Amino acid sequence: MRRFRIRKDEGCISCLRCARECSFGAIEAGEDRTLVFHHEKCTDCQRCVSCCPAGAIFITEDGNRFRHGSVFTDDDIREILLQAETGGVLLSSMGASGKDIPIYFDRLLLNASQVTNPSIDPLREPMETAVFLGRRPEGIQRDSEGRIVDNLPPHLELRTPIMFSAMSYGAISLNVHKALAAAAEELGTYWNTGEGGLHESLYPFKGSTIVQVASGRFGVHETYLNTAAAIEIKIGQGAKPGIGGHLTGKKIIGDVSKTRMVPEGLDAISPAPHHDIYSIEDLAQLVMSIKEATHHEKPVIVKVAAVHNIAPIASGIARSGADIISIDGYRGGTGAAPKRIRDNVGIPIELAIASVDQRLREERIRDRVSVIASGGIRNSADAVKAIALGADAVSIGTAALCALGCHVCASCHTGRCAWGLATQDPQLTGRLDPEKGAARLINLVNAWTREIKEIMGGMGINSIEALRGNRMALRGAGLNEKELEILGIGYAGE
Amino acid sequence: MKKEGEVRISSGCAISGIFCRNGKRITGEAIRKSIAVMHNRSNGLGGGFAAYGIYPQYSDFFALHIFYDSQSAREETERFLDKRFDIINLSKIPVRQTPKIPDPPLIWRYFITPLPHLLQDSQLDEDEYTSRAMLRINDSLKGAYVVSCGKDMGVFKAVGYPEDVADFYRIEEYEGYSWTAHGRYPTNTPGWWAGSHPFSLLDLTVVHNGEISSYDANRRAVEMYGYPCNLLTDTEVITYILDYLTRKQGLTLRECSRVIAAPFWTTIAIKDEEERSRLSYLRKMYSSFLITGPFSILVGFRGGMMALNDRLKLRSLVAAEKGGTVYFSSEEAAIRVIEDDPDRVWAPRGGEAVIVTLDKEAAV
Ligand code: SF4
Ligand code: SF4
Numbered sequence: 001m002r003r004f005r006i007r008k009d010e011g012c013i014s015c016l017r018c019a020r021e022c023s024f025g026a027i028e029a030g031e032d033r034t035l036v037f038h039h040e041k042c043t044d045c046q047r048c049v050s051c052c053p054a055g056a057i058f059i060t061e062d063g064n065r066f067r068h069g070s071v072f073t074d075d076d077i078r079e080i081l082l083q084a085e086t087g088g089v090l091l092s093s094m095g096a097s098g099k100d101i102p103i104y105f106d107r108l109l110l111n112a113s114q115v116t117n118p119s120i121d122p123l124r125e126p127m128e129t130a131v132f133l134g135r136r137p138e139g140i141q142r143d144s145e146g147r148i149v150d151n152l153p154p155h156l157e158l159r160t161p162i163m164f165s166a167m168s169y170g171a172i173s174l175n176v177h178k179a180l181a182a183a184a185e186e187l188g189t190y191w192n193t194g195e196g197g198l199h200e201s202l203y204p205f206k207g208s209t210i211v212q213v214a215s216g217r218f219g220v221h222e223t224y225l226n227t228a229a230a231i232e233i234k235i236g237q238g239a240k241p242g243i244g245g246h247l248t249g250k251k252i253i254g255d256v257s258k259t260r261m262v263p264e265g266l267d268a269i270s271p272a273p274h275h276d277i278y279s280i281e282d283l284a285q286l287v288m289s290i291k292e293a294t295h296h297e298k299p300v301i302v303k304v305a306a307v308h309n310i311a312p313i314a315s316g317i318a319r320s321g322a323d324i325i326s327i328d329g330y331r332g333g334t335g336a337a338p339k340r341i342r343d344n345v346g347i348p349i350e351l352a353i354a355s356v357d358q359r360l361r362e363e364r365i366r367d368r369v370s371v372i373a374s375g376g377i378r379n380s381a382d383a384v385k386a387i388a389l390g391a392d393a394v395s396i397g398t399a400a401l402c403a404l405g406c407h408v409c410a411s412c413h414t415g416r417c418a419w420g421l422a423t424q425d426p427q428l429t430g431r432l433d434p435e436k437g438a439a440r441l442i443n444l445v446n447a448w449t450r451e452i453k454e455i456m457g458g459m460g461i462n463s464i465e466a467l468r469g470n471r472m473a474l475r476g477a478g479l480n481e482k483e484l485e486i487l488g489i490g491y492a493g494e
Numbered sequence: 495m496k497k498e499g500e501v502r503i504s505s506g507c508a509i510s511g512i513f514c515r516n517g518k519r520i521t522g523e524a525i526r527k528s529i530a531v532m533h534n535r536s537n538g539l540g541g542g543f544a545a546y547g548i549y550p551q552y553s554d555f556f557a558l559h560i561f562y563d564s565q566s567a568r569e570e571t572e573r574f575l576d577k578r579f580d581i582i583n584l585s586k587i588p589v590r591q592t593p594k595i596p597d598p599p600l601i602w603r604y605f606i607t608p609l610p611h612l613l614q615d616s617q618l619d620e621d622e623y624t625s626r627a628m629l630r631i632n633d634s635l636k637g638a639y640v641v642s643c644g645k646d647m648g649v650f651k652a653v654g655y656p657e658d659v660a661d662f663y664r665i666e667e668y669e670g671y672s673w674t675a676h677g678r679y680p681t682n683t684p685g686w687w688a689g690s691h692p693f694s695l696l697d698l699t700v701v702h703n704g705e706i707s708s709y710d711a712n713r714r715a716v717e718m719y720g721y722p723c724n725l726l727t728d729t730e731v732i733t734y735i736l737d738y739l740t741r742k743q744g745l746t747l748r749e750c751s752r753v754i755a756a757p758f759w760t761t762i763a764i765k766d767e768e769e770r771s772r773l774s775y776l777r778k779m780y781s782s783f784l785i786t787g788p789f790s791i792l793v794g795f796r797g798g799m800m801a802l803n804d805r806l807k808l809r810s811l812v813a814a815e816k817g818g819t820v821y822f823s824s825e826e827a828a829i830r831v832i833e834d835d836p837d838r839v840w841a842p843r844g845g846e847a848v849i850v851t852l853d854k855e856a857a858v
Binding site (some may be wrong): 113116117118120125126128130132136137139140142147148150152155361362364366367459460461462463465466467468469470471472473 | 704705706707708709710711712714715717718719743744745749756758759760768771772775776777778779781782784785786787788805806808
């Protein structure tokens with residue numbers, strides 16, 4: 001189904017680089033060093049454009065269009081044609097594209113100090129971004145001499161409130177995992193294995209690793225649980241709440257098979273629910289068994305998708321013994337999801353965080369757990385807004401992949417990622433040098449952290465904890481009263 | 495225009511404090527003179543005083559100072575009090591009418607003690623029992639406002655310049671061992687008596703100069719523990735945080751200072767191990783109560799006073815000592831006007847609390 005057109009201009013020097021780079025078979029070398037374009041195969045991944053030494057190639061939207069004026073858009077018709085042909089569920093990847101669902105981050109404006117209190121210059125004064133994630137006890141304890149005893153349960157310490165989201169080995173390549181792990185260690189933050197296990201070569205990054213336990217239990221064993229700073233139980237994911245995972249047998253080869261503990265070539269299907277969690281008491285038991293298996297030395301995170309009644313769900317999780325709640329919003333990315341689910345299920349992270357933070361406060365348990373927000377964090381301002389709405393930290397998946405080359409073409413599910421990220425094809429995975437990748441991730445997070453400091457300084461806030469839940473730092477524009485109420489903020493000018 | 499409490503209003507200010515370590519009780523004249531020097535740091539929209547040791551004959555009872563908008567608010571509040579407390583004594587607070595302090599509310603004083611059987615049934619200590627009742631009055635009895643409710647202490651505040659407020663309340667007729675004063679410069683407010691400072695809960699009083707940038711994070715955190723913030727002022731939030739940390743969490747005031755004006759992580763890193771773990775524990779455990787942005791506060795409590803600056807010292811605060819008397823003020827001039835030959839004058843460092851208490855033998 002043709003969406004894009006590949007074009008080149010007279011600058012072309014016929015080096016055929018684009019044909020070698022295209023992993024989707026959209027550009028081929030014909031006879032006499034000519035190029036043959038198969039427009040219908042182009043995913044707009046921009047690999048050819050980025051690699052062309054002459055700047056001669058570019059991709060455009062296909063100029064053809066279907067008859068307008070009907071309630072059926074071009075995409076609707078195209079999808080119907082495709083399904084009529086195949087009888088299949090439409091697959092997609094990356095985050096939801098619901099165009100008419102507002103991106104609330106873009107309707108929030110930040111505050112700054114003027115006259116009545118001073119802004120603080122982050123170049124001259126300390127500006128603190130360190131975050132502590134974990135449970136807090138209800139009160140202090142003192143020893144016989146009156147000294148305070150450290151009764152804080154195990155927790156995570158981050159130098160910056162930005163972490164890397166779960167992306168599994170299998171969905172993405174080992175080189176991506178290597179880059180994430182090395183970057184997280186250098187940055188003083190954490191990366192997350194996702195549900196595909198942890199490759200042995202990454203065991204040395206234990207201190208910066210969060211290992212995930214999902215419904216398929218792929219790659220979960222005692223060493224795995226203990227080779228981590230924290231364990232995340234994944235209940236759901238913003239891109240596909242209520243749906244399990246499906247990694248095709250094609251990607252289950254070699255080390256992926258070994259690490260996942262799934263035979264080569266066999267589809268790895270994670271069930272929609274955890275079959276040992278049908279209710280909140282079951283979750284509490286799983287949290288407890290994981291704590292037992294790790295000698296109560298590691299915090300446990302529970303990750304859920306932002307759905308309609310996220311506030312009571314989060315409160316239930318907070319009471320289940322979990323130390324940290326991770327909430328993934330409507331726009332969260334994925335390596336593969338049914339398109340209808342991705343685009344129609346769940347709620348935006350901004351609303352979810354605001355209502356969870358408020359609910360946990362009403363129940364007086366907000367200080368007991370930490371909250372991580374993810375799902376569509378595109379830049380440092382989004383991170384600041386998420387924290388001001390009530391998150392302790394944010395985590396980024398798609399943005400991290402972008403730093404490694406991803407152009408969000410939403411074709412991860414094909415396994416042919418031209419940037420060598422969402423693929424296991426050795427020809428392609430080699431395109432990412434893990435060391436260079438790590439350096440780019442470090443740059444990105446450092447840049448965002450600098451911007452966060454700049455924004456905080458402008459507001460006269462010199463420590464990130466004073467920003468958390470500080471809703472007065474935000475005002476809305478283009479929002480209705482109900483939206484303002486849920487976000488707990490005033491309108492701009494108020 | 496919205497009244498204070500419906501909208502958050504920022505303000506600049508002047509503060510001053512006098513503390514007699516030896517327990518000597520002095521009249522309000524000195525503190526009036528000190529705060530009057532900083533006349534131009536206020537704009538006539540709020541002034542007030544807190545005094546400790548002024549009601550020795552009633553020192554076992556909670557002393558309430560209450561503002562009423564109307565007689566009916568008073569009657570309703572008195573019925574509320576009557577059901578829960580023994581009212582030992584009640585009277586209007588004597589004032590000197592002056593054109594400089596227009597439109598005063600009804601101002602009453604009560605000495606009360608919880609009804610013993612209700613106190614016992616509640617399974618609370620008398621402080622908690624009383625503070626809950628007072629928060630309830632402020633939160634839900636319309637037209638009534640409890641200005642102070644500690645023992646052997648009281649708060650006197652109004653809309654006006656602080657020296658005029660002093661004359662209005664005739665504070666020269668009271669004798670206390672500890673005094674704090676506040677002159678306010680709100681950026682916009684129709685002026686509401688309850689919005690003036692000091693702010694107080696039980697024995698704790700706070701006067702504050704500054705505008706904290708962490709306000710809403712702190713407010714939402716302390717409201718979670720049952721302290722509804724009605725005034726939307728920094729001082730209210732700071733008072734509640736200190737009450738929560740000292741009375742409910744059992745921290746010392748020194749420890750509280752390490753929470754609200756926590757040392758930077760880089761400073762904590764170079765401390766010896768024991769100190770390092772203590773300081774980082776306090777920061778992590780109570781991260782919601784870190785206060786950022788400029789502030790200098792004087793905290794009055796039974797038998798003592800604490801002076802504290804924000805960790806960057808973004809507001810002025812000077813301390814001085816002469817014999818057994820300690821002075822604090824936004825400006826040195828306000829100390830020199832009442833003590834021209836201090837033994838020592840110094841500027842406490844940002845985040846370093848100065849805590850003074852009564853000498854042992856003088857303890858009340
Ligand atoms: S990479 Fe550029 S220059 Fe080389 S063949 Fe393709 S379009 Fe031509
Ligand atoms: S990871 Fe690769 S396939 Fe997936 S969206 Fe990015 S560029 Fe496309």
